[in-house]
Structures are given as structure tokens and as C-alpha cells.
Amino acid sequence: MLNHNEPMSKHCSLRAGGEAQDFFIPNTLNDLSHFLKNNQKPILMLGLGSNLLVRDKGFAGVVIKLTQLNQLTIVNNIIQAGAGVTLAKLSRFCQSQELNGAEFLSAIPGNIGGALAMNAGAFGSEFWSMVDSVATINTVGEVFKRDATEFDIAYRQVTPHHQNEYFIGANLRLAPTDKQQNIKALLKKRNDLQPIGLPSCGSVFKNPPNHHAAKLIQESNLKGFCIGNACVSDKHANFIINQGKATASDIEHLIKHIQQTVKSNFNIDLETEVIIIG
Numbered sequence: 550m551l552n553h554n555e556p557m558s559k560h561c562s563l564r565a566g567g568e569a570q571d572f573f574i575p576n577t578l579n580d581l582s583h584f585l586k587n588n589q590k591p592i593l594m595l596g597l598g599s600n601l602l603v604r605d606k607g608f609a610g611v612v613i614k615l616t617q618l619n620q621l622t623i624v625n626n627i628i629q630a631g632a633g634v635t636l637a638k639l640s641r642f643c644q645s646q647e648l649n650g651a652e653f654l655s656a657i658p659g660n661i662g663g664a665l666a667m668n669a670g671a672f673g674s675e676f677w678s679m680v681d682s683v684a685t686i687n688t689v690g691e692v693f694k695r696d697a698t699e700f701d702i703a704y705r706q707v708t709p710h711h712q713n714e715y716f717i718g719a720n721l722r723l724a725p726t727d728k729q730q731n732i733k734a735l736l737k738k739r740n741d742l743q744p745i746g747l748p749s750c751g752s753v754f755k756n757p758p759n760h761h762a763a764k765l766i767q768e769s770n771l772k773g774f775c776i777g778n779a780c781v782s783d784k785h786a787n788f789i790i791n792q793g794k795a796t797a798s799d800i801e802h803l804i805k806h807i808q809q810t811v812k813s814n815f816n817i818d819l820e821t822e823v824i825i826i827g
């Protein structure tokens with residue numbers, strides 16, 4: 550499916566942002582490969598849009614959403630998951646296979662592609678700790694299998710050794726553990742602390758070494774501070790909420806204001822976790 554002038558506010562959890570010139574959802578990997586072979590435009594891979602802000606002027610290229618690459622199987626204890634599988638589904642699948650250790654993923658609203666790109670994490674666990682290898686595709690539609698060692702992994706940061714490749718799937722291995730976390734309890738803990746259900750991108754900033762971004766923002770008295778319709782959450786200071794009609798520009802101005810205030814109060818630079826495009 551190929552659309553034009555697609556509002557990215559429909560696809561990003563902040564419910565703001567400009568239009569994508571082209572918007573493509575391949576039905577199969579072959580479809581994707583064929584499309585890429587013939588594509589000349591800049592590419593933006595989209596997961597669930599839960600950590601993404603496209604500036605109001607839009608994205609002059611093609612946004613590709615891999616929802617249909619959603620195969621999920623297990624062979625010899627290796628889970629094979631397409632980039633379009635949601636983390637909630639993966640977490641439930643692991644539970645159904647009596648494999649422990651993926652419970653934390655149920656709290657992260659993303660898919661495999663986005664979690665690979667971001668090294669998503671929660672409750673002390675990170676996605677790449679489960680990754681054995683990944684499947685990638687390059688800008689001309691060639692497919693590769695890459696070992697986890699071909700990526701440098703850090704906190705919310707993934708640096709591939711090969712450039713211009715996108716994730717199309719992952720082979721995952723869970724370390725044997727008897728300990729199973731209670732998913733309901735994890736979700737409750739998250740709901741108690743975070744403004745779940747309101748338009749946001751989760752944590753806007755990474756935690757600086759030895760600090761909590763939320764604490765620095767709260768101690769700067771910024772809870773509830775708004776620019777336009779974008780406001781710092783009263784519940785969790787590292788969340789920005791779109792109160793209804795926030796533009797991407799409102800959100801970005803608020804991000805900059807928070808960074809400047811924290812810098813002048815604590816001499817600490819807050820680095821964004823949210824990816825800003827356009």
C-alpha cells in the first residue's frame with residue numbers, strides 16, 4: 550500500500566507532526582525488497598511511532614511501516630520475530646512458551662524494529678540482551694543476517710557496523726531463568742508512575758550518567774509547564790503530553806526550554822531519547 554501526503558500525527562503516539570511525502574506498507578519482504586530497489590527517496594522506517602516526532606514541515610521522503618512483517622515462531626528455543634511484531638505480543642508469546650525474561654517488554658509500546666533501533670528497556674532489562682542475530686535489508690533491497698556482535702550496544706543506543714541497513718527481523722534467545730515477573734504487577738507499577746493513555750513518547754530524555762532526567766526536570770519546577778498545547782506531565786516530569794492541539798514545534802520548543810533550564814540549574818546536558826525527524 551502506497552499513500553501520499555500522510556499525516557504522521559496519525560502514526561506517532563505524540564499525535565503531532567507533519568506529513569510524509571510517501572507512506573508505504575509492504576505486504577511481504579519481497580514487496581519491500583522490490584520497492585527499495587526502485588526507490589530514490591530518503592527513507593524513514595517506522596515502528597509504532599512511540600518514540601518519534603516528525604517536524605511540522607513533514608518528511609520529504611518515504612516512511613515505511615513494517616506491520617505486515619509479523620511472523621513469530623520458535624525453533625530450537627530461538628524465537629524468530631519479524632520487525633512488525635509488537636513487544637506486547639512477543640512478551641505474551643514467550644509466556645505461552647514458558648520462557649521467562651521477556652515480561653518487561655509488555656510495558657513498552659513498540660515493535661521489534663523500533664526496539665532493535667532504540668535498545669528499548671524497562672525495569673532494569675534491555676532488548677538487545679535477548680538478541681542472537683538480526684535480519685536487515687539495505688537501501689537497494691538486499692537482505693543480510695547480522696550477528697549481535699556486529700552492533701555496538703549502549704543505553705538506548707545502537708550503532709551498527711554496517712551503514713544504511715534496516716531491521717526486518719530478529720532471532721532472540723532468552724537466558725534460562727526460573728524467575729518469572731508478574732506482567733500485571735509490572736503494568737500496574739508503570740501506570741502508577743507514568744501518564745499512560747495520554748499522547749506522549751514516553752521518556753523524552755535519556756537519564757544522564759548518575760542522574761535521573763525526571764528528577765532534574767522536577768527540581769527545576771517544570772512539572773505542568775506548557776508551551777502551546779505541549780506540557781510537562783504533572784505525574785512524571787520526563788514525559789511531555791500533547792494536551793490536544795500541540796504542534797511538533799510546540800513540543801520541540803518545550804524540549805529546548807527544559808534542556809536550557811536544567812543546564813542553567815545543574816550544568817547537566819539532557820540528551821533527547823525521542824527521535825526528531827524532518
Ligand SMILES: Cc1cc2nc3c(=O)[nH]c(=O)nc-3n(C[C@H](O)[C@H](O)[C@H](O)COP(=O)(O)OP(=O)(O)OC[C@H]3O[C@@H](n4cnc5c(N)ncnc54)[C@H](O)[C@@H]3O)c2cc1C
Nearest residue numbers: 596597598599600659660662663664666669670716750751
Ligand atoms: C507511554 C510510553 C511508554 C514508554 N516506555 C518506554 C520504556 O519503558 N522503555 C523504552 O525503552 N521506551 C519506552 N517508550 C518509547 C518507545 O516505546 C520505545 O523507544 C520503542 O522501542 C519504540 O518503538 P517503536 O516501534 O514505536 O519505534 P518508532 O518510535 O516508530 O521508531 C523509533 C526509532 O526507531 C527507528 N526504527 C523503527 N523501526 C525500524 C526498523 N525496522 N529498522 C531500523 N530502524 C527502525 C525509527 O526510524 C526511529 O528512529 C515509551 C513510549 C511511550 C509512548
